[in-house]
Each structure stands twice: as C-alpha cells, then as structure tokens.
Amino acid sequence: MPKHEGVSLSVIKRLPRYYRFLGDLLSRDVTRISSRELASLMQLTASQIRQDLNCFGGFGQQGYGYNVAALHKEIGNIMGLNKHTPMVLIGAGNLGRTIARHMDFESSGFKLVGIFDDSPRVIGQKVSSLTVQDMAGLEAFCKEQSPRAAILCIPKEVAFETAQRLMKLGVNCFWNFSHYDLSLDFEGAVVENVHLGDSLMTLCYQINAAYPEDE
Amino acid sequence: MPKHEGVSLSVIKRLPRYYRFLGDLLSRDVTRISSRELASLMQLTASQIRQDLNCFGGFGQQGYGYNVAALHKEIGNIMGLNKHTPMVLIGAGNLGRTIARHMDFESSGFKLVGIFDDSPRVIGQKVSSLTVQDMAGLEAFCKEQSPRAAILCIPKEVAFETAQRLMKLGVNCFWNFSHYDLSLDFEGAVVENVHLGDSLMTLCYQINAAYPEDE
Numbered sequence: 001m002p003k004h005e006g007v008s009l010s011v012i013k014r015l016p017r018y019y020r021f022l023g024d025l026l027s028r029d030v031t032r033i034s035s036r037e038l039a040s041l042m043q044l045t046a047s048q049i050r051q052d053l054n055c056f057g058g059f060g061q062q063g064y065g066y067n068v069a070a071l072h073k074e075i076g077n078i079m080g081l082n083k084h085t086p087m088v089l090i091g092a093g094n095l096g097r098t099i100a101r102h103m104d105f106e107s108s109g110f111k112l113v114g115i116f117d118d119s120p121r122v123i124g125q126k127v128s129s130l131t132v133q134d135m136a137g138l139e140a141f142c143k144e145q146s147p148r149a150a151i152l153c154i155p156k157e158v159a160f161e162t163a164q165r166l167m168k169l170g171v172n173c174f175w176n177f178s179h180y181d182l183s184l185d186f187e188g189a190v191v192e193n194v195h196l197g198d199s200l201m202t203l204c205y206q207i208n209a210a211y212p213e214d215e
Numbered sequence: 216m217p218k219h220e221g222v223s224l225s226v227i228k229r230l231p232r233y234y235r236f237l238g239d240l241l242s243r244d245v246t247r248i249s250s251r252e253l254a255s256l257m258q259l260t261a262s263q264i265r266q267d268l269n270c271f272g273g274f275g276q277q278g279y280g281y282n283v284a285a286l287h288k289e290i291g292n293i294m295g296l297n298k299h300t301p302m303v304l305i306g307a308g309n310l311g312r313t314i315a316r317h318m319d320f321e322s323s324g325f326k327l328v329g330i331f332d333d334s335p336r337v338i339g340q341k342v343s344s345l346t347v348q349d350m351a352g353l354e355a356f357c358k359e360q361s362p363r364a365a366i367l368c369i370p371k372e373v374a375f376e377t378a379q380r381l382m383k384l385g386v387n388c389f390w391n392f393s394h395y396d397l398s399l400d401f402e403g404a405v406v407e408n409v410h411l412g413d414s415l416m417t418l419c420y421q422i423n424a425a426y427p428e429d430e
Contacts, residue, residue: 012420016413020394043399079416080423098313099411108412109419149422173422175415179235184258190425192418194411196314197323198231200390201294203407204324205227207364207388208295210405 007055014052015075017042022072034065081109087149088141088171090162092117092125092132095177096153100128113145142169149173149190156180163189222270229267230290232257237287249280296324302364303356303386305377307332307340307347310392311368315343328360357384364388364405371395378404 021042025033035053039046053066056074076082087110089100096115105112115127118135125132133141150171154162159178163186166172173190176182183191236257240248250268254261268281271289291297302325304315311330320327330342333350340347348356365386369377374393378401381387388405391397398406 013417015420016410016416017396019416020410020413041399042396078423079420081416081419083419083423085419085422094313095317098309102310103411103415105415108415109423110415148426149418173418173425175418181232181257184256190418190421192414192421194409194414195231195235196318196409198235199407199409200318200320200323200325201231201234201296202228203364203388203390203405204296204298204300205230205294206405206407207300208293208298208324210388211363 011052011055015079018052019072019075019079019081022068022075025068026072030068032065032067038066079109081107083109084111085109085149085173086111086113086145086147087151087175088112088114088116088138088147089151089153090116090135090166091151091153092119092122092127093153096151097122097127099151099153099177100130110149113147114141116141138165139169142166142171147171149175151175151177152182153177160185226267226270230294233267234287234290234294234296237283237290240283241287245283247280247282253281294324296322298324299326300324300364300388301326301328301360301362302366302390303327303329303331303353303362304366304368305331305350305381306366306368307334307337307342308368311366312337312342314366314368314392315345325364328362329356331356353380354384357381357386362386364390366390366392367397368392375400 021038035046035049039049042049053071056078084106087105089096089112092115096117100112100115112128112130115130115132116135116138117123117132122132123134148171150166150173152159152162152174156179159176159180159182163174163182167186167189172186172188174182174192176191176193177196179195179197182193183189236253250261250264254264257264268286271293299321302320304311304327307330311332315327315330327343327345330345330347331350331353332338332347337347338349363386365381365388367374367377367389371394374391374395374397378389378397382401382404387401387403389397389407391406391408392411394410394412397408398404
C-alpha cells in the first residue's frame with residue numbers, strides 16, 4: 001500500500017465522507033465524476049476536492065474527471081478497510097447489542113470476534129451471530145484470538161480499569177462509547193470517541209443559537 | 216440569557232466537553248479549580264482554557280481559579296440545557312429504541328415527547344415511558360404538541376422524504392443517525408449528524424496509520 005505521510009489530519013477526517021459519497025455514486029452506476037459535480041454533491045468547493053484528492057495522486061484527469069471506482073477503492077485502501085482487524089465488544093447492554101447488530105464491521109475494516117459482559121442477565125445470549133461471554137474468560141480469549149481493537153459500551157465508572165485490562169492483553173485500539181475521555185489516560189492507545197451526550201448538547205446549543213427567543 | 220455572539224465555532228464545539236468535565240468535578244465536590252489544573256485534566260493548555268472561558272466572562276479570578284458550580288451552570292445556560300425542547304424520535308428499530316432508553320434527554324436540553332415508526336412489528340410497543348405510535352398519526356401529533364426537534368433513526372433511503380415531511384410540520388432541528396448528509400438538502404434546518412459508520416472507518420484509518428505492517 002502506498003504511504004500518504006504528508007496528508008493532513010483535516011483531509012484524513014474527510015476520507016470516510018468521500019468514501020460514503022463515492023460508494024453512493026458507484027451504487028448508482030456512475031463511473032466518473034468531475035470535481036465540480038462532486039463538490040456540488042458534497043457542498044465543498046471544487047478546488048478543495050482537487051486539493052484533497054491530489055494528496056492521493058492520479059485519479060483526476062483534466063476534462064475527464066475522477067474514476068469513481070478507482071478512487072473509492074484507493075480511499076478504502078488508505079483507510080485500511082480491507083484489513084478486518086479482529087475486534088471485541090465489551091458491554092452487551094442495550095447500546096452494545098445495538099452496535100453489534102447495527103454496524104457493518106466487515107466493510108469498515110473490522111471483524112467482530114467476541115462479545116463480553118459481566119452480567120449473568122446477558123451472558124449466554126445470542127447477539128448477531130455471537131454468544132455473549134463472561135468477562136472472566138477475557139484473558140484466555142485474547143490469548144487465543146489476539147484481537148487488536150475493542151468497542152467499549154460500558155459505564156464511565158469501569159471504563160478506565162477495563163481499558164487498562166485490555167491494554168495488558170494487547171488490545172490498544174478503542175472505539176469508545178463511554179462518557180469518559182479514554183485517550184487522556186493511555187499513551188500509545190488509538191482511540192475514537194463517540195460522545196453521544198456531547199453531540200446531543202451540541203444540537204441543543206445550535207437550536208438555542210438559532211432560536212434564542214424560545215422559552 | 217446573555218448573548219455570546221462573538222464566540223467562535225471551535226469554542227462552541229468544546230462547550231459540551233467543558234460541561235462534562237465540570238460536572239464530574241462538581242460530583243466530586245470540587246468547588247474551584249485553576250485553569251492550570253483544569254488544563255491538565257482535559258489535556259489542553261491553561262492559556263487555551265483561559266481564552267475559551269474568557270469568552271463568557273467573569274468566572275476566573277487571578278490566584279483563585281474558577282468557581283466550578285457557577286461556570287458549569289453558565290455553560291449549561293449558554294447551551295440552553297434548561298430549555299427542554301420537545302423532540303420526537305422517528306424510527307423505533309434497534310438503534311432508535313436504544314437511543315430513547317440510553318440518553319438523558321432532560322439534562323441535555325430536550326424532552327422526548329413521542330416515538331414513531333411505520334412497522335406494525337413495533338407500533339404499540341413501550342419504549343422508555345412512551346408507546347411507539349404509527350407514522351400515520353405524525354401530523355395530528357405535531358399539531359397538538361409542536362415538537363421542534365426530531366431524532367432520525369431511519370434508513371438512508373427514507374431520510375430525505377421524512378425530513379421533508381417533518382419540516383412541513385415545523386420540525387426543523389434534527390439529530391440525524393441516518394447515513395445521509397441531511398444538512399445538504401434543507402436550508403434553514405439545524406442538523407447534528409452522528410455518522411457511526413464514518414467514526415468506525417476513522418478508527419480503522421488510525422489503526423492502519425499506527426500499524427501499517429499488519430496484514
């Protein structure tokens with residue numbers, strides 16, 4: 001895979017969105033698109049799109065546009081979506097079970113290989129195609145399956161100790177749904193936080209700013 | 216409520232996080248904190264914190280630090296968390312039901328007043344303290360209850376028409392979980408997108424960048 005070390009974080013953050021829009025185009029049998037058309041679709045400027053995609057070289061041609069399939073595939077490669085990193089889910093409450101059922105892990109670069117919880121109420125339940133296992137078996141499981149990543153759908157209070165336990169088992173990449181800023185305490189961990197509460201408050205702020213007169 | 220019109224978007228986006236950290240401090244009975252201590256907790260610089268919080272004036276004192284309760288309350292007011300904007304949930308599948316049960320709407324500025332779906336499989340089910348209603352009754356409900364905001368937990372394919380239908384009913388603020396960029400098509404709508412798929416791909420990219428050698 002080619003390296004793209006010069007690529008800035010703000011470009012990186014736009015990759016999933018490019019990938020999603022290009023995937024939509026593909027599913028509608030669009031084979032090529034100009035930067036102007038793609039820009040209008042995504043509400044970016046054509047020059048920003050050209051700048052972004054030039055980081056990865058060779059997909060646009062003057063007067064021809066982008067090859068949708070090639071660009072989609074290359075952006076997928078850059079993100080490593082073809083790798084199927086083994087991943088465990090910790091916490092099979094409402095949110096955890098929904099994430100396990102709702103997400104398309106395989107097409108996002110992961111393979112969900114195990115689900116763990118410490119509550120007898122959910123241990124043994126089927127979720128998606130997996131059976132919820134007892135947290136007591138986590139060490140043995142990780143030795144055997146070597147997952148690199150974990151989804152944390154656990155209360156804030158146990159997030160720190162759980163992450164610590166996982167780090168010791170070689171799991172240092174986290175998709176973190178706990179209301180806790182994991183990245184602050186674990187140097188060397190790869191963390192993507194999903195703070196749903198922060199997101200809802202952001203919406204609240206926006207509404208408040210748009211409609212200050214509301215009681 | 217005081218206006219904060221000069222406040223930049225990047226400060227705004229940090230408000231929920233400040234609010235969360237200050238809330239944690241409050242729950243641990245911390246009554247005041249210096250910008251240096253808060254900075255170390257949140258892994259920001261003290262000067263950034265002072266700059267951010269100076270936008271809202273009057274909470275820090277040289278040599279004393281911030282009054283945690285007063286600052287927490289003021290940031291809550293700025294975000295409008297005390298407003299309880301009435302909100303409906305559209306889509307009571309796995310994700311929708313989980314969001315309804317999982318989120319603390321009241322303390323995030325909202326009140327969930329109705330849940331709607333068009334599937335006979337879920338209509339009539341209890342979710343949280345509400346009963347899932349038939350989408351056919353949406354118009355009558357909105358006339359009566361005047362919700363301003365909606366959570367969209369519906370497939371991408373129906374997101375556009377559903378948003379259009381809601382806009383006509385005066386609902387123009389959206390917490391959007393559909394894999395669809397709602398804000399692009401509706402001028403004047405207030406939209407906060409939660410793209411879980413994009414987030415998972417971002418994690419994948421970060422892992423790929425940290426461990427390029429993995430197969």
